[in-house]
Amino acid sequence: MQVLVCSNSCSLNLNMNSVKSQLFMGRRELLSTLCSSGSHNDIVSHKPISVLRKVGERMVDLGEIIIGKSIPLATRRVLLASLVACWSYHPSWHLSAQTLGDPSVTVEDVTPPVFPSGALFPSEERTVQLFEKNTYSVVNIFDITLRPQLNVTGAVEIPEGNGSGVVWDELGHIVTNYHVIGNSLSRNPSPGQVVARVNILASEGVQKNFEGKLIGADRSKDLAVLKVEASEDLLRPIKVGQSSSLRVGQQCLAIGNPFGFDHTLTVGVISGLNRDIFSQTGVTIGGGIQTDAAINPGNSGGPLLDSKGNLIGINTAIFTQTGTSAGVGFAIPSSTVLKIVPQLIQFGKAVRAGLNIEVAPDLIANQLNVRKGALILQVPGNSLAAKAGLLPTTRGFAGNIVLGDIILAVDNRSVKNKGELYKSLDEYNVGDKVILKIQRGGENMDLPVILEEISS
Structure with a gap:
């Protein structure tokens, strides 16, 4: 039987007896056959097998590349593995992968034309102008007690205390949120003390840094005012509009x-x-x-x-x-x-108008079976509320709780709980007179009260 394996010019004549003696070869023997100068008697095949590949201008036998002209393969499976290894490691394979492309075209041939953007739509132009006009009124604020830090990946971590603010007037007052500088404010700084760094954008696009000194803060409204010593050309106050006329959808x-x-x-x-x-x-x-x-x-x-x-x-x-x-x-x-x-x-603080009374939290009011209105717990004896006749919650002779007045409305504006009472009084100033609708025992009555200043 004639078998041709991995050779360009020669064939090998084998007899069946020598083939049969090699049919049951171990893996190590097969690998040894590939890596050593084995005998022609190690060949097992029943058809002529020859695999050729064109490299450059000549034909190269893959078997010759892998194991030499005189080293045959043991089985078809080993031959296929050899072919795969050849295709994977032969330099010509990698060379062809690195030189993909079409040399018949130029960069200019495959570069598409670039069209001018043209004029913006009117809505876009208006938005751009609004940003360019108002961006100089917006500042960057950094709480001085917090510093940006580099994390393990090298990225800058921005602390939560960093935020924004607006230029309020040409005197250098800056308005921001209380919580933006809340870490500094938690240390009870005095007015005029530096609590933040303020970056203001100059006309040439450069950020200029200033010390932000505390003027006043109101935690209940989450507002704070700082002041910077900046020139008037850097201070571009924001224009304030009316929020009362806003409509959903605008x-x-x-x-x-x-x-x-x-x-x-x-x-x-x-x-x-x-x-x-x-x-x-x-x-x-x-x-x-x-x-x-x-x-x-x-x-x-x-x-x-x-x-x-x-x-x-x-x-x-x-x-x-x-x-x-x-x-x-x-x-x-x-x-x-x-x-x-x-x-x-x-x-340096918000002057807030109120009743100067202690109102029961909603949870306590519910426990006392007050489902509607604001229950009065205490009324200071020297307050205007006491002079107007408002009654607090007390205990009777038997130790039972005697409910105080329950405020149901302020100037005919319904009050459902403590929060709504404070929200209603926020619209008034110190010295304003309001009519309280109260529930005392089993009857309702109207009681005029003058509002006074309360602590924030």
Whole structure:
């Protein structure tokens, strides 16, 4: 029987007796056959087998490449494995993979034409102009007690205390959120003490750094005022608009420094009004503006603008469980900002009008079976509320609880709980007279009361 294996010019004549003696070879013997100068008697095949491949301008036998002209394979399976190894390791294989391409074309032939962008659409042009005009009124604020740090991957981690702010006037007053500098404020700094670093964008596009000195802060409204010693050419005050005339669906824009990326613009619409904002300071702020404009950590303290570029709110919170924007953001309305900020500048604190009474928390009121209204627990004897005749909750002779007055409405505006009472009184000033509708025992009555200053 004649068998031709891995040779260009010679064939091997084998007799069947020598073949049969090699049919049951072990793996080590097969490998030894491939790696050594074996005998022609180790060949097992019943058909002539020859595998040729063109390399350059000549034909090369793959068997010759792998084991030499005189080294045959033991079985078809070993032959196939040899072919695979040849194709994998032969230099010509890698050379062809590295030289893919079409030399008949040039770079110019495969480069498409570039068309000019042309003029922007009117809506785009208006948005661009609003950003370019108002971005200089937005500053970057860093709590001095917090520093950006490099993590193990080399990326800069931006502390939570970094945020945004707006230039309020040409005197250098900067408005931001209380929680943006909350870490510094937790140390009870005195007015005029440096609590933050403020970066202001100059006309040439350079960020200029200033010390931010504390002027005043109001935790209950999540607002704070800083002051920087900057030249008037750097201070471009924001234009304040009316949040009371907002309508759901109108366009709005948010500018801030999310994740440390300075002066970032996001666009959306007003998606809700009069929302209760659960601030990071742990208080609830009424009358909030809800928007789907992306607000992320770092946007806090920055402006929410209407389509005319007027300030309608201060971005303060996002509603999410991941810490990033989920399409629901909130801003403190400009009506609240206009009321609180001038007081912070003048007095260093917010002068808030109220009744100077202690109202029962909702949980305690429910335990006392008060389902509607604000239950009065205590009334200081020297307060205007006491002079007006409001009664506190007391204990009877037998130790039983005697409920005090329950406030049901303020100037015919219904009050359901403690939060709604404070929200109603926020709209008044010190010295204003209001008519309280109260429940005393089993009867309702109207009681006029003059509001006085209460501590924030």
